[in-house]
Amino acid sequence: MAVQALDAARLPIDWQRLALPVALIAVAYGLIPAYASSYLVEAILLPFLALSLAAVGLNLLTGYCGQLSLGSSAFMAVGAFAAYNFNLRVEGLPLAATMILAGISAAGIGVVFGLPSLRLRGFYLAVSTLAAQFFVQWALTKFGWFSNDNPSGVISAPHLAVAGFSLDRATGRYLLSVTTVIVLTALVWRLVNSATGRNFIAVRDNETAARVIGVPVLKTKLLAFAISSFIIGVAGVLWAFTYLRTVEPAGFNLDRSFQILFIIIIGGLASIRGAFLGAAFIVIFPLILSRLGAFLFGGLFDSGVLDMSQRIVLGALIIIFLIAEPNGLSALFDRLKRRIGSRSS
């Protein structure tokens, strides 16, 4: 927080700050493609990456700009279906262009459903974003055109290729996903540390004061909806194309919207790192819980019990986080780092 965007502009390279991201990128492109099992990639990394990106997008809107949204899953669906249709209907469209167009489609829908934010706040806004959730799911189910009149409504994702290289295998999809996430996250990082990002925070912290000093409040809110939905839309493409390998409206239901909201609450609002920590938690937590349950209760711990205990524990955790650590895992992480730092020095 102390590092200023202005300083960053003067000193483009701050190695200390870049050390961790550089290490992570080395792991992402070196270790993981070389050594990770396909289970790790398919069951953990791919959902983790897509959810992280969606959470980065939602955090921009909710964490930074203070506009509560329950429509994330709808914007993911718009992204996924738009990508499917652009790919299907535009001959030879490169994958990157497909993804950008999908993001733009989601941004357009996001702006439309962001319009109520000009009038509504907090809880009321959240309820109005539910409209996006129900409308999008309804439209995608109702109009067969979106799923190319496929009778089941479940369509398989297209082949993925960049410049002739097929990305259909696990490693290829992983590389596509991780690259997309890194690029978009870097752009978001630039954004939140810029004057635009500070406008988001100003609108969140005190809308009246923001208006008085000349922040274009309406434009800022709609911009937050647009950029956030763009990113969530691309996350939807990753979710459908690289993780599920199918595109279907049912996968983008209200549960998913809540899941992404929980990710940013657990990870930490207004923190990019928090989106990743929260997503990692949400993906890994059920796996740990099922192992633990099976270990403790053996056969009694079936999938129904797992599902229920997962909901209970998650609900409790969210309440605990909201009360005890509203800044989420990201703040816990910072505290841990400081403690280790002070011990070693």
Next chain:
Amino acid sequence: MIGASLGAAAYERAPEISGILAGAGPVEDTRPARLSAKADAILALGGISISFGGVTALRDVDLEVKSREIRAVIGPNGAGKSSLINIISGLYHADQGKIAIDSQSFSRVSASRLARLGVARTFQNLALFGGLSVRDNIASGRVHTRRASFVEHIAGLPRARREDAAIAEKVDQTIAFLHLEAVADRLVATLPYGLQKRVELARALVAEPKILLLDEPMAGMTATEKAEMAGFVRAARDRHDVTIILIEHDIGVVMGLSDRVAVLDYGRKIADGTPAEVRANPAVIRAYIGTAEGEHGEGI
């Protein structure tokens, strides 16, 4: 320099402003040179009324403020002082009446437009951006000068960098002016109340406003902090050529700091003049004795 050019502009439009001032309040500015007083009026309110439901917060209030003046507005709680400032800063829209700023007259104008016209303000209750550092809070005061789009910001294109650099320079100057160097990189929410008030003044001053509206900038401060703040307010006027409207309950501060004082009571202006005139005005004494003396009485 600003004062001179504004004076000239206002002079050209003098008939309009004097028209607004036609229905002057109960206590007249009795000096003979009325016309020249109006010629350097930078702000004029004429016949302003506003009510909320059944409560009339302001009733037919006139106020004329001269360039580079420190103009105090005082009155008991609920007298309508904040409402007046909210109208001047575009947060409230008057039910009746007109505002003339410089040479332009409006009955309704948006807050963002006023920011561009050179009106800045602080709030009675702190209105800072708690999630931003002191420096970023102050920098936000110049947001109305920015033109670069978010794409330029993300890409770090020349215009965005130029704007950032220009604003950083102004922010540094303001930080030095208000002695905020030591806390410049702290999150504003972690500062003590008195310093937060000062950051809010900094955020308003960095905009280099023509008109600065201060709603109880010293409320809740210790005596030392008040004296310090009064010093900053005076220095802001002297060095930055800004016209100041000051709402303050501490009569001692008001009398020492302001050039002219307007007194509101139940939404009406009951007196207007120099501190000495206002202090001697029987209506003012009645209004203040009629309310809890202790609350406002220090030093009257």
